Amino acid sequence: MEEYQSYIESGRLEQYVLGELDPAAQADVEQWAARSPQVRQELDELLAGLGVYAEAHAQTVPAGLRDKVLSRVLAEIGRPDAQAPAAAAPAPAMRVSASNPQPAAVASVPVAQAPRRSVWAMAASVALLLSLGANALLYSRWQQANTDLVAAQNSQARFAQTSQVMERRLTTTQEQLHLLRSPVGYKMVALAGTPAHPTARARVMYNATAHRVYVDVQQLPPLPPGKQYQLWALDKGKPVDAGVLAANTASGDSIQQMKDIASAQAFAMTVEPVGGSVGPTLATMTVIGNI
Amino acid sequence: MSDLPLISTPTVAEAALVERLRGGDQSAMTEFYDRYSAALYGVINRIVKDEEEAADVLQEALVKIWHSMASYDTGKGRLFTWVVNISRNLAIDKIRSRQHRVGSRTQGLDDSLAAQRQAAPDTFRPEHIGLQEITRKLVPEQRQVIDLLYFGGFTQSEAAEELNLPLGTVKTRARTALKILAKLIR
Numbered sequence: 001m002e003e004y005q006s007y008i009e010s011g012r013l014e015q016y017v018l019g020e021l022d023p024a025a026q027a028d029v030e031q032w033a034a035r036s037p038q039v040r041q042e043l044d045e046l047l048a049g050l051g052v053y054a055e056a057h058a059q060t061v062p063a064g065l066r067d068k069v070l071s072r073v074l075a076e077i078g079r080p081d082a083q084a085p086a087a088a089a090p091a092p093a094m095r096v097s098a099s100n101p102q103p104a105a106v107a108s109v110p111v112a113q114a115p116r117r118s119v120w121a122m123a124a125s126v127a128l129l130l131s132l133g134a135n136a137l138l139y140s141r142w143q144q145a146n147t148d149l150v151a152a153q154n155s156q157a158r159f160a161q162t163s164q165v166m167e168r169r170l171t172t173t174q175e176q177l178h179l180l181r182s183p184v185g186y187k188m189v190a191l192a193g194t195p196a197h198p199t200a201r202a203r204v205m206y207n208a209t210a211h212r213v214y215v216d217v218q219q220l221p222p223l224p225p226g227k228q229y230q231l232w233a234l235d236k237g238k239p240v241d242a243g244v245l246a247a248n249t250a251s252g253d254s255i256q257q258m259k260d261i262a263s264a265q266a267f268a269m270t271v272e273p274v275g276g277s278v279g280p281t282l283a284t285m286t287v288i289g290n291i
Numbered sequence: 292m293s294d295l296p297l298i299s300t301p302t303v304a305e306a307a308l309v310e311r312l313r314g315g316d317q318s319a320m321t322e323f324y325d326r327y328s329a330a331l332y333g334v335i336n337r338i339v340k341d342e343e344e345a346a347d348v349l350q351e352a353l354v355k356i357w358h359s360m361a362s363y364d365t366g367k368g369r370l371f372t373w374v375v376n377i378s379r380n381l382a383i384d385k386i387r388s389r390q391h392r393v394g395s396r397t398q399g400l401d402d403s404l405a406a407q408r409q410a411a412p413d414t415f416r417p418e419h420i421g422l423q424e425i426t427r428k429l430v431p432e433q434r435q436v437i438d439l440l441y442f443g444g445f446t447q448s449e450a451a452e453e454l455n456l457p458l459g460t461v462k463t464r465a466r467t468a469l470k471i472l473a474k475l476i477r
Contacts, residue, residue: 011462011466014465014466014469015447017469018440018441018447018465019376019379019380020446020447046469046470046473047368047369048369048473049469049471049472049473049474049475050372050441050469050472051369051371051372051375052425052472052475053425053437053441053472054333054375054379054441055330056424056425057333057334057337058329058330058333059329059333059337060329061329061332061346061349062342062346065342065346069324069328069346069349069350069353070321070324072350073320073324073353073357074317074320076350076354077317077320077354077358078317136340
């Protein structure tokens with residue numbers, strides 16, 4: 001690696017542009033920059049980049065303050081006595097860090113001394129600064145607390161949603177369990193597969209007094225798209241619509257309450273277009289069973 | 292090269308302005324003010340975080356720039372770099388003495404990462420490369436480091452301590468961030 005490259009990689013230039021170096025180290029960087037065009041270029045880029053960053057934060061001086069500042073500056077620089085000694089002052093070099101204090105000569109340049117200096121003003125300033133500091137601290141804590149609160153509220157809302165879903169599922173399951181455990185008045189009607197679908201199996205729980213009908217699928221062939229299973233009650237040889245099966249019922253994941261049926265001697269299922277048909281398509285009959 | 296009218300890049304007008312300021316032409320100061328005050332005030336205000344105090348520091352900086360103009364070496368760097376450094380140093384001195392008086396270092400209002408992520412600049416001049424443009428190029432972690440170093444007046448080791456990060460990480464982030472910024476105007 002070339003010598004200038006390792007110098008560029010050393011991080012010294014970044015420290016220079018950020019004002020972290022003491023005057024000796026600064027001079028060293030400047031000598032390097034004078035000797036090596038590559039170092040010069042790198043340094044210029046970093047300075048320019050930081051300049052863009054500074055400029056990106058540009059803020060117009062508030063309207064009320066602009067004239068005040070400008071007129072004071074003009075008054076200050078118009079004073080002939082202030083100009084002479086200061087003109088000889090050395091250039092303020094880049095310097096910001098605590099470890100790199102300002103040379104005393106520069107510090108002694110008389111700049112913009114505020115004329116009014118009463119004890120009260122001092123006391124008020126100190127009080128204001130204390131208050132500013134406390135406000136800053138409280139404000140940052142408040143902001144943090146606010147962020148934390150929003151996060152906590154979000155996760156609380158998420159839990160509430162989950163628990164609602166769980167509750168709904170639990171209610172459904174309990175209803176189904178209740179149905180299965182107290183089959184008083186319910187008749188289990190086994191529906192067996194037709195010759196075309198020998199493995200298909202389902203059952204209907206029918207309460208003739210309450211007219212309630214539930215369907216519980218063990219196995220049904222998969223449906224072609226746009227089709228749905230429809231349950232029919234056969235009353236004196238006449239088919240009566242008992243409703244269509246929801247997808248999770250047809251897949252056997254859930255027991256479904258169907259339409260109320262006043263009287264039936266048998267139940268059967270056919271494949272119908274989504275939404276069901278008025279009359280059964282007999283050719284698609286999948287399961288059937290007598291009470 | 293961008294065609295945005297960045298004052299951080301030098302122009303012929305800048306050289307003429309420097310000559311007039313050196314010659315003690317006070318009307319040049321008004322021109323200087325109109326051209327640079329927003330950028331300087333932005334940096335100062337970001338450091339001292341108080342409009343009135345920022346205006347005081349700006350006034351101090353302008354007077355200092357006027358008086359030190361004779362010693363400004365055009366060969367050593369851009370005018371903008373030089374004046375922004377004077378302003379920044381004065382602003383940092385201001386918060387240092389404030390911290391000294393308050394007795395403890397008060398955390399900047401928007402130094403936290405959370406604030407960085409939601410921070411919205413209240414005013415910036417859209418004719419310059421916007422803050423948002425820069426924010427997009429720097430990840431919050433890099434901005435946080437650069438802000439501490441540049442606007443907080445922290446050294447890299449102080450920033451490492453403040454952020455509870457290894458010094459190497461701070462150095463890498465600062466370097467990467469500066470590289471990205473440099474590329475913005477390449």
